Amino acid sequence: MSADPFIRIQIRSKPLVLFSSSPPPKPKPKPVLLSKRALAKTLLVDCSNLRKRQTTTMEDENTGPFRRTSSRTRKMATKMSAALANTDNRTQAALARLEALESDNAGPEVLEVNDDEYDSMDDDDQVYAQKKQAKGTKRKTRQAKALENAKKAPRSFMEVLNEANLESLPPHVPSYLRAAVGPPTAASRRHFCTVCGNIANYTCVRCGVRFCSCRCQVIHNDTRCLKFIA
Amino acid sequence: MGMERSSVVVLDNGGGILKAGFGGETDPVAVVPNCIGRPPSSKKWLVGDQLQADDADVTGVSLRRPIDRGYLINPEVQREVWDRVFRSLLNLEDLSQSSLLLVEPLFNPPSLQRSADELVFEEFGFGSLCVADSPSLVHLYEASRAQGPAVASLVVDCGFSFTHAAPVMQNLTLNYGVKRMDLGGKALTNYLKELVSYRSLNVMDETLLIDHAKEQLCFVSLDLQHDLRLSRKSGKENILKCTYVLPDGVTHTKGFVKDLNEARRYLSLPDGTTNCTTDLASKMGEMGGQGDTDKAEDRRKVDLTQNEFVLTNERFLVPEMLFQPVDLGMNQAGLAECIVRAVNSCHPYLHPVLFQNIILTGGSTLFPRFAQRLERELRPLVLDAYEVKITCQENPILGVWRGGSLLASSPEFESMCVTKAEYEEIGSVRCRRRFFH
Numbered sequence: 001m002s003a004d005p006f007i008r009i010q011i012r013s014k015p016l017v018l019f020s021s022s023p024p025p026k027p028k029p030k031p032v033l034l035s036k037r038a039l040a041k042t043l044l045v046d047c048s049n050l051r052k053r054q055t056t057t058m059e060d061e062n063t064g065p066f067r068r069t070s071s072r073t074r075k076m077a078t079k080m081s082a083a084l085a086n087t088d089n090r091t092q093a094a095l096a097r098l099e100a101l102e103s104d105n106a107g108p109e110v111l112e113v114n115d116d117e118y119d120s121m122d123d124d125d126q127v128y129a130q131k132k133q134a135k136g137t138k139r140k141t142r143q144a145k146a147l148e149n150a151k152k153a154p155r156s157f158m159e160v161l162n163e164a165n166l167e168s169l170p171p172h173v174p175s176y177l178r179a180a181v182g183p184p185t186a187a188s189r190r191h192f193c194t195v196c197g198n199i200a201n202y203t204c205v206r207c208g209v210r211f212c213s214c215r216c217q218v219i220h221n222d223t224r225c226l227k228f229i230a
Numbered sequence: 231m232g233m234e235r236s237s238v239v240v241l242d243n244g245g246g247i248l249k250a251g252f253g254g255e256t257d258p259v260a261v262v263p264n265c266i267g268r269p270p271s272s273k274k275w276l277v278g279d280q281l282q283a284d285d286a287d288v289t290g291v292s293l294r295r296p297i298d299r300g301y302l303i304n305p306e307v308q309r310e311v312w313d314r315v316f317r318s319l320l321n322l323e324d325l326s327q328s329s330l331l332l333v334e335p336l337f338n339p340p341s342l343q344r345s346a347d348e349l350v351f352e353e354f355g356f357g358s359l360c361v362a363d364s365p366s367l368v369h370l371y372e373a374s375r376a377q378g379p380a381v382a383s384l385v386v387d388c389g390f391s392f393t394h395a396a397p398v399m400q401n402l403t404l405n406y407g408v409k410r411m412d413l414g415g416k417a418l419t420n421y422l423k424e425l426v427s428y429r430s431l432n433v434m435d436e437t438l439l440i441d442h443a444k445e446q447l448c449f450v451s452l453d454l455q456h457d458l459r460l461s462r463k464s465g466k467e468n469i470l471k472c473t474y475v476l477p478d479g480v481t482h483t484k485g486f487v488k489d490l491n492e493a494r495r496y497l498s499l500p501d502g503t504t505n506c507t508t509d510l511a512s513k514m515g516e517m518g519g520q521g522d523t524d525k526a527e528d529r530r531k532v533d534l535t536q537n538e539f540v541l542t543n544e545r546f547l548v549p550e551m552l553f554q555p556v557d558l559g560m561n562q563a564g565l566a567e568c569i570v571r572a573v574n575s576c577h578p579y580l581h582p583v584l585f586q587n588i589i590l591t592g593g594s595t596l597f598p599r600f601a602q603r604l605e606r607e608l609r610p611l612v613l614d615a616y617e618v619k620i621t622c623q624e625n626p627i628l629g630v631w632r633g634g635s636l637l638a639s640s641p642e643f644e645s646m647c648v649t650k651a652e653y654e655e656i657g658s659v660r661c662r663r664r665f666f667h
Contacts, residue, residue, distance in 0.1 A: 094559050100424070101417045101558075102299065105292050105435070157299040164339040174406040176337040181395075181409040181571055184563035189556040190454075194428060197543040198458050224428075 090208040195219050238638040239320065239356075242333040242364075242631045243308075245297040246390030246415055246593065248278070249631040250315050253331065253638025258631050260319040266310055267291040267438075277314045281438065288438045288484070289477060299412070300335045300391035301342055305349050312354065329358040329647050331638050333630055336363050336394060336408055340659065347658040351650050358647035361665045365396035365403045367633030368591050372623070373401075374636060382580055383587035384573060386565070387630075388552065388594035390415040393565065395572035397584055409572040411562055413552055415594045419444055421558070422548045430539040436476070439485045443474045443541075444548065446487050449598040451546035452606065461543040469495040470545060476537040488538065497598075549597045553607060566607035585612055588620045591629045595622060 140148075166175045193200035193212035200210035204217070207226050211217045238253035244264060251258030262278035269276070270290045281288060296308035316322045330350055334343075350359050365385040373380040382399040393411040397404045423440050426433050433440055451457040461470045473488035555562040563571070573584045590601060601620050612618055623629040637643060648661040 097424070098558070098560060101420045102412075103420070104295055104437075155303055157301050157303055160301070160303060160339055160341060163341065172406075174337070174408070176339070176410075179337060179394075179405075179408045179410045181411055181563045181568045183561045184556055184567060187556060187561075189554070189559075192547065192557065196429075196462075197425070197547060198462060199455075 237328040237357075238331055238643065239316075239322070239328050240331045240333075240631060240634040240638050241312075241315075242634060243297070243302065244390060245295070245300050247627060248311065248315065249628060250320060251631065251635065252320075253635050253643075255635055256632065258628060258635075260315050261627070262311075262315065262319070263438075264297060264308075264311055265293045265295045266307055267293045275310075278311050279314070279319065287477075288436075290435045291438060292435070293437055297391065300389070300414075301338060302334075302346055303342065305345050305353075309349060309353055312349075316354070326355050326357050326650075328356060329360065329644075330356045331360050331362060331634050331643075333364055333367065333634055334361055335391075336365075336396065336403065336405060336410075340662075343662055344658045347653065347661070351653050356650065358649040359653070360643065360647045361662070362634060362637060363403055364591075364630045364633075365394065365398045365408075366401050367630050367637060368589055368623070369398040369633075370401055370636055371629060371633035372589055372621070380587055382583045383589055384569065384584040385589050385591060386569060386595075388414065388565075388590070388592035390593065393552070393568070393592070393594070395565075395569045397572060397576050397580070399580070404576060407572050407575040409568045409575070411552075411555070411565065411568050413555055413560070413562070415441075418448075418548050418551060418594065421551055422448070422544060425544045425547070426539055426541070429544075431476070431537065433476075433539075439476060442485055443487075445596070447472060447474065447541055448545050448548050450549045450553075450600050450603045452599060452603055454546070454550065457546055458543055468542065471540060471542045472545070473538050473540050476539075478537055549594075549600070552594065553603065564607070565604060566611055569608060570611045581613075582616045585616045586619050588618070590620060590622045591626045593627050595626050 161176065164176075166177050169175055191200045191210040192198065193216050194209045195211055195216035198212045200212045202211055202217070203209070204211065204220060204225060209220070211220050240251055240253050240258070242249040242258075246264065248260070248262055248264035249258040250260045250262075260279065263281055264278070265281070266275045266277050267281050267288075268274070268291065269287050270292070271287075275294075276291075281291070294304075294307055296302055296304040296306075296311065298304070302308055316325065322328065332346070332350065334346070338346075347359070350356050364387055368385045368387070369380070369383050372383065382397065385394075385396050385398055387394045387396070391414045393414055394408055395410075396408040419437060419441050422444050423433055423437070426440070457470065461468060474485060475488050476485050551558055553564045553566065555564060569588065573581055576584065590604075595601075601622050605618060605620050608618055608620075625632075646664075648664060653661050
């Protein structure tokens with residue numbers, strides 16, 4: 001990312017106001033799945049354009065007399081562009097899937113504080129109960145709560161790994177990072193249908209998962225297309 | 231009481247299963263899951279083997295593991311498990327008289343080594359400690375059982391958190407040649423959970439049950455296309471289909487496979503080289519048919535009230551992940567290539583020796599036909615002049631522990647340990663230097 005807080009991007013299209021120059025209402029620190037439906041739709045429409053224009057230089061300003069381009073440069077917050085530039089929703093979903101392979105518990109863990117009174121309740125009820133309890137006891141600020149949670153939670157292995165600072169070792173010393181077997185020589189992969197598991201040749205247009213036949217496509221569209229995306 | 235037990239406690243601190251016992255014996259006393267779990271309806275945390283008890287309700291248990299990605303990062307949880315193992319299962323009262331042989335993973339970061347040392351010496355108060363790593367122990371055990379002298383071997387350890395291919399020479403692991411895949415039993419179970427949740431019931435919380443289903447039902451396919459075509463067939467011709475019943479708390483407390491004969495029908499498959507459907511039909515008539523058509527009808531209907539799910543191609547797609555992680559989207563080489571890269575990073579004179587002595591260990595190698603498939607994948611990648619010979623350990627889960635037991639009963643063990651007094655005097659870092667890794 002460049003030093004200035006805004007990345008200037010030339011948007012070559014009809015002057016749609018895609019992004020207002022004011023920062024978005026909820027800037028998130030890391031690129032997570034964007035929840036705003038409109039934004040997601042415009043992403044899908046204009047992603048291909050944007051991906052070509054990630055550089056900060058102004059290239060392709062004049063490509064012929066018939067092409068009407070808007071040479072107005074639009075400013076965009078770095079966080080937004082980070083969210084867009086890095087991955088789109090499909091690859092983010094794929095990465096989240098891979099990370100979930102390493103997790104111990106699938107769902108959110110229940111806090112121990114509420115165990116005494118609320119033993120078997122759904123997640124929604126428990127959130128409500130937590131809120132009620134918070135009002136009764138002394139209100140902690142969000143920062144204090146976050147600090148407490150950070151202290152209580154044990155460090156994950158990735159944090160320990162970063163602390164160990166293995167890159168600074170000389171190259172002849174074997175370490176955890178160097179022991180990792182790298183990317184494969186043949187990077188071609190087989191795709192499996194998400195509905196039935198056979199070899200899948202076709203992709204869903206909306207969400208990008210694979211299916212093998214029309215029957216599986218119908219099932220996919222009925223039950224789970226875009227369930228986690230939009 | 232007659233039998234004098236040696237005072238060495240051998241502890242294999244695995245990510246999935248913890249094996250503990252006394253040095254010099256053939257089998258460990260305690261083989262328990264290395265985690266604590268809390269059923270959703272109670273407040274009490276069940277530790278280790280309490281989760282395996284017959285009356286434990288394992289549905290929806292939320293687990294907490296002390297080991298993340300193979301390394302011990304949560305000493306508090308580990309202390310609970312060790313407490314239970316040492317006091318209740320091994321019946322050890324006074325730990326200061328015993329020494330501990332701890333098996334740790336390779337490339338343990340110094341901060342974790344320090345916290346493990348603290349746990350051993352300051353919380354439990356062992357008399358002395360010796361740390362070993364799993365490939366050298368496996369090599370020691372296999373060398374003692376083999377006829378000729380085994381100078382070097384390549385130990386492939388497919389464990390819970392990851393898979394290592396480690397060359398070992400004369401009881402010393404060559405750690406510049408170790409290659410690691412970040413896939414293990416945990417990832418396989420999670421993948422199976424994802425597949426089942428996508429296609430039938432939502433089982434994302436049932437780690438222990440799906441673990442059991444994976445161990446009973448999954449196998450490695452030798453010819454993926456052929457098996458996929460088989461799994462597409464319907465009805466009785468589909469010999470790969472089988473059902474797993476989840477416990478409902480009333481009639482059964484543990485999950486089980488609905489019909490074991492049905493689950494074993496795939497064994498009649500030839501080795502995938504020929505496509506003989508007529509042979510299969512005749513064999514099926516012998517094994518899984520069981521005569522009655524009524525029974526077959528019942529079996530085919532999935533009883534949704536009984537909380538069961540059907541597995542067809544997930545049975546072989548899950549272990550397939552170890553051989554080709556690219557299929558999942560992970561940018562990692564498969565097991566065969568991992569082995570080749572590990573061997574290639576050693577001296578060229580060692581290559582033929584290593585390929586001749588490949589030892590498979592670790593729980594994830596227990597899938598049927600694992601060795602066959604690995605040899606089939608490995609043979610094209612190795613020079614023709616070298617011979618490829620793969621040996622499976624007879625008990626891959628206990629293999630490392632048995633090697634530790636052998637080491638503990640050897641006469642030089644006492645000189646390899648670090649006593650508590652030395653630890654308190656010179657500290658953890660310098661003590662660790664004695665252990666060569």
